[in-house]
Amino acid sequence: MAFFVSSILLILIGLYAVLVKRNIMKIVIGLSLMDTGVNLLIISLGFIRGRTAPIINTRDLLVNTSSKVVDPLPQALVLTAIVIGVAVTAVALSIVMLMYSKKKTLEIDEYKELKW
Amino acid sequence: MVNPILIIGITLGSAFLIGIVQAFRPRWTGWIFYPTLVFDFLASAVNLYGFLSGSIGKPIMVKIGGFPPPVGINLLVGKAEAALGTLIFAVALLGAYHWGRRGFPQPQGKIMVLFLLLALGAAGISFTGDFFNLFVFVEITSIASYGLVASSRREEALEAAFKYMVVGSISSTFILLGVVFLYKATGSLNMLDIGGKIAGGFSSQVLGLISLLILAGLLVELEVFPINGWALDIYQGADPVVVALLAGAAVKAFYLVYLKTASYLALPSFFKLSLIFGGGTYLVSQFFAWRQENARRLLGYSSVGQLGLLILAGGLLLSPSLPASSRAMVLAAVVLLILNHSFSKSSLFLLADNVKGEKLEDWKGVLSSSPVFRFSFTTSVFSVAGLPPFPGFWAKLLLVMAAARFSPWLVALILAGALAEVVYYFRFFYLVSLGDKKAEVGNNLLAPLVASLFLVGAVPLAYKMAADKLSLTLPGGVLVLLGLSLLVYLLGFSRLLQWLASLGLVAYGAYLLLPFLKADLSGFFLGLILAGAAVLLLATYPGAKNLSSSFYPAYLVVVFSMAGLVLSTTWFSLFVFWEIMSWASFLLINMGRGKKAAWIYAVLSAAGAYAMLGGISLLPSPYISSVKSPGPWLALLLSLGFLVKMATVPLHIWARDAYGESPDDFTPLLSGIMSKMGVFGSALVFLYVVINLSSRSSFNYLLGWAGVLTAFFMTLLAVFQEDLKKLLAYSSVAQVGYILLGLALFTPLGWTAALYHTVNHFFFKGLLFVAAAGIVYRVGTSYLPHMGGLIRRMPLTFFASLLAVIALAGVPPLSGFAGKWLLYTALIEKGWIFIAVVAFLASTLAFLYSFKILHAVFLGQLQEENCEVREVPIPVAVVEIILLIPLVVLGAFPRLILDPITRVLGKVTALGIPDLKYTKTLGVVSRLGHWNALFLMVFFAGAFILALIFFALTSARVKLVGQMDVGYSGEVPRSPEDLHFGYGMYDHFRRAVKWLIYPLATRVWRGIYEALGAVAEMGRRIYTGDTNTYAAYVIGISLLILLIFKG
Amino acid sequence: MRKWFALALLIVLGFFLAEIASSFPFGQEKWGVSKHYVDRGIEENRGANLVTSIVVNYRGFDTLGEVTVLFLAATALAFLLSTCRCRRKYRRWDASLILKTASETLYPLLILFGAYIFIHGHLTPGGGFQGGTVIASAVMLMLLSYFSFHPNHRALSTTEGLAGLAFVLIGFAGLVWGGSFLANNILPLGQWNRLFSAGVIPLIYVAVGFKVGAELSGLITDMLKATKEEE
Amino acid sequence: MGKDKKYFLDEKPEKLTYGGVFRRINDWARARSLWVVAYGTGCGSIELRPTFTSRFDAERLGMRMVATPRQADVLIISGYLTVKTLKRVIRVYEQMQSPKYVVALGACPINGGMYYDSYNAINRLDLYLPVDVWITGCMPRPEAILAGFKRLQELIDSGRADGWKKYIDNLDRYRENQKKIIKNWKMPNYNW
């Protein structure tokens, strides 16, 4: 249960940064945090108490596998999610770098030209 | 059949390949890029064709890795997916071509990869049958979009990209969480599998929340209000090509997947969610765009609005209570809307790419820059605003009819949004067509041209779809004629040829429609239209005029759509032709000097037409037949459109400038015939709706007042008008007010008066406007104080105008009197005496402007600059003579028209024939009085000639003197200008009636417009441009969705 | 104000998330479709690592998308930063001797380790992504140590492109010879828990490893280059 | 004056005959219906007001004031004439329709009167316009004016008031005289 709570908290903390922080880097960090939280949540959803990792490297795991390993699918999904998170962060950082190079500031208040 | 995986795989492979090639031979990347897109497009198109032709029966299921659905990922490509794929790649191809011609930003291979993968992601979103896979494709699309949006590296683009990224991350987080929770809840990721489980009765207490989480994420991507600030920023800030692709293609994929998800997850509250958010977004966005000064952002608002409409349609589809026939209608509407919006919006954004600035004022004069631009722009604006004959129009028609089964408020919402759309799009159009100077525009116009040609090409398809669903049939002959009219455009190199072709076409039309010329209401109006159009067309002889090449096509479209209008047997058909007529005439008016007038005309026409459509949607049967116990609202809604066209007070504000500043060659048709279509429509409303109204008499009385007040106020305004054509415009509107009054009487005599006046008004007002056209052509101005004394230069035109004015004033020996006599007799018979008083007074006031027309133009002093003016061109003179004859002949023999009218009214069983007798001595005898037209004519002519002869025999020596030989207190006048009394002729009278001519209606309408604009302005402020705020909106709205709809 | 508002929003959101999450009892057994993977994974794929089986085979299409996403990110970043000159004062000299020495030592080892990870992706925890990341970390180490260290950009591009192509081609090979895209029946599946087993899974993971390694290296290089002053 | 050709009729008036079947009755009617153009040139016009209003009531002779020369029969030169006024008087006179009569009031039109040596007073009106009746005095009282009109009526009745005919017959000579005085002839040649 603590896994759920902490991962949801992580998501909320990330979102808090996105909602409140005025520095672009902090917002990006918030997004990353949020991703992490989500990943943790997914992983903890796949967890089954008292089971081992879904790697069948011993013979005894070969039989009656489903009662011995945790759910492998969330883990597979998380793998994808992580990579996507990395990709988004990379693109975000590149955009932030460009933004910084144009205006020499990272204050989000300076980036409000498009409105109404 | 092409395996969809080929599309995805080959595109991916190409993308990787481009990455390699870029490193070595950057120039060669195009050789991979374009063929890939072409392949994708062709492959999707082949699949679509397979589905449409029926050779592919059921959806293509691609099992990746060979695993059956719940286990492996699968692609599921049905008809919708194939169509969407085709659309996406078509738009992508257009965008790619456009961008390629303009030059990709360097390094171009990279941008090609992004572009390709954006299209691929959108296609993947629509193809995939697996939720997690959907998330992956959403991410592909998003990241490609981030890159592409930022690709211009302008500050605005970066800002927009960053906002999109923040919001997009949150939304994809929602989607991801939802998908994973969904897996946890249902144990599956496959859409079909989950859908099957849920349909099979699977339920979980949090399933609703989970689904809403996914839908909220998708709604963010679907740019619903108010979480669409980022989208607007993208539309404004990003490269137009990218925007074209995003708005034209990518978003549509999100829409499809939204629909699929919602239908798989099938919660009863989804349709409400969609209706509320779709409707809200639609209305609010269309409304917020009113005061937008940035062209791209304006287009953005429009896109958002269109998406809202799509979501609303989706809501209808999701609704469990929608009958099957309506479902088919909505489906067709959705298809057409997507098609329409994708192509028109890509076209518009690609056009925007060719215009230097972003502000609306930077667009000034672009229409005159190149015909291709004009064509594409007009086509796109027309179709995006949902005007006939483009798919958007049929979509709206279908949607409204389907929504009517659901709730009238929904219809009202759709129509209100559509109206708001017309308001700002035509404000745009008006600003764009302003300015004489040619604006600098790029010449990268092929892609928008192709997009707009697509739209044109989609017209038959759209028509067919709508016709199938609505069981709508339009008279085939008229459609052929409309098509042929458009072909006249191809003769654009020579106006003379176009003119001849138009004459031929009208003759052919008359031949084709000859069987319909029966003695009934349609036949009556049809005869008026055909004969009138032929005569008036003659007067448009191009000569050395500077006519637009689309003048004649539009003219013919107006003529034939009017023919179709009067031949309609269903309200749909009536509405369709009405709209075609309205918008073709809008184009014609816009060709004149008054662009703003055209805009106001467009807005009011649209308002009227949409009101009419709303009314039609409430009718139980689409056939034009008696409606059982209608409500007064229905009657009012139905007649509103017609009242607008008749410019009834207080809907008259468009008329002055639209008439006065439309091309001189079109105004006769506009006044003489087109305004009569309002009469025809009102007649139908009276005959089939009002007649069964329980409050019929008060309704009629109200309309009677409307008619007579129109006559009164317009006459009064005409008195003080200083522009010939505007004066005639007011006069024309006033006369139509009399006609409305006659109709509203709803007695045989009143209708006789109305129909008589309809014909007669065509004769004299057509003549006057034709003469005005000739005068303006010769003199070069329609400003009255600059004329005067033209009787010396154009005696024939003077004579014609004199008789026309006498007829207009309704003075006895000529034909105009009959209408007045019938009308007053009918009024007094009916006992509408207060109305009769006002009508009488109005017609007295008509003498004032009648004199003004004749004096200020023809009499008084000939001005110096007009000394060399010649008589009007021969075709105009011929038309004047042709129109002159009936004025005199009918003056003596009114029965020539009264008898046919009696026969027509004989067919209208609801009314019966008028109680008129004809005797030799008393002439026409009504219950009240009598009037011997022939005697008056003979007496007047005889007495006049006798007096003339007597005078000539007995008079002193008469010397014809010079024009300035006047008794001038012994002085010698210096110039004709000093002597001519042409300006402010009724200033003394104006002092008496100042309080009556206060422009109340204009002020009120402008006030409403400004107030709404101000509200829109305030409302738009919720898009603060602040990233945090946008993120807060997203979260807040998502929470709201969760809170409200979880149950 | 803004903070409190944000907090309020987040509390409600947290409540909803908690409501959903708490409806799934933590750590309890609840199989869905993955029961198939667990029960028949070995039989169908012979990959000891079930996660890898899922990632590369059952849901291989996701992975292809994932690879694409990474490729996209690298491309977008390279594109955006190709003109960015974020000129900041940057260290023009190399790092300290300790770091340089350690890096030089670790660099080949790390690459080797990365390769090991992705080659054994179907047997042990880890795989293409993890291996690729390790390789990229080696590159990063070098970049930190040596100012003049430049991975060959063309080589990186070619690697990532070819690796991606290889993935797609393997998929198509499955389509041509195995009946469906990414089908794992074109190569002999081999024995369980052997290096040469599990059909195309190791091949794909090798490709992914190369690709991820090259992409992440490129990514870091590009970002670094954009901040460097022009030479 | 080239421009004026367009706007003014440049044609000499035709000579008129005086006679016909109805001559007697015409002259009788003309004499009893004298319409006077309300145009005051000098101080004499102040005497016309009492002449035409209740005190002396010229209307009982059938006379009345009209506002426009087109409808008038009689032009009263009410006092001194200057060169400037003469131009207007000529134009007004020529715009009147025949038969038309000129009545000169006071001494000034006869010989210049008290302004005889003024630089711009016209001393002999009948060199420039055909005067039918002279009413002398400075100024003549309304009684004198009425007497003058009676005389005019007699002249008309007997067909001797033919100044209008003479004027047209001798237009060239009159014009010559007029142009001698009016150096700056900025009028059309014929004032219709």
Add this chain to the structure above:
Amino acid sequence: MWAKILYAFLTLIGGIAYGLLLGGISRKITARMQNRRGPTVWQNFIDLWKLFRKKTAISHGVMFYLAPMFRLVGGAGTFLLVPVVVGSPYLSNFSFGGDLIVLMYFMVLGCLGMALGAAESGHPHAPIGVTRGLSQMAGYELPFILSVIVLMVADKTATLEGIVRAQQGGILHWHLFTHPFAAAAAFISLLGMMTSYPFQVVLAPQEIAVGPPTEYSSTFLSYMFSGRSVFAVAKYLLFMNLFLGGASNLLWAFVKTFAIFLWPLFITNVFPRLRLEQSVLFFWTWPTFLGLVDLLRIYLVR
């Protein structure tokens, strides 16, 4: 038929003569009121003859030339459409040609024609006068129409014969007494119609040189003169038929028209002139109100 035309012609001559005589009488009465002797009552005949026999005339163009004929024919036509003696086969003239509505529009014809001729004269005063006249017409038409409609609705007929017949049977059946408010309105508007003071700004000889006919002379003027005379008689006849119960013989016609003729005459001699907007607004307020009173009465009673 031909006899009827002949008789109508004679009536017309009579009407013109009567009109001229009335004009003379009015000049005489005015003079007497101003403590003058005034011209003879035949003065208008003399004037007419003089104008008719003038030797020269000028014309400004075709419309200028035709306008007096318009005026005369318009006046004559109006005169002939009004029955002098209802029921008499000859003295009801051409009243079969049309009813009251026809008549009211026919009245305009002469004015409109003359307005055009005046306007062609090129003199600015002419159109100024015309516009004043038309504006004033817009003023006085409103009360006049009101009262006419009152009569038409009350009598359920639009023919003059019908209206006259409805008033038979004693002096109290006259519309002057049955519809006093409407009659008052109509008689006030008659002042405007006759352009008598205070509504005389149309002609205003002192200001715009008699306005419309300012360029007319000689024979032209004589035609207009006779046209105006007969037009005035036509109006008196119309009012007689509308409000004073028509005439049973010629003598009554003379008496009644003479009575009506006196009404504007007495007003005109004691009033100054109103500005145009003042007269228009006057017509649109008090007489209109009076007319509305009767109209409302009719409307409610019906």
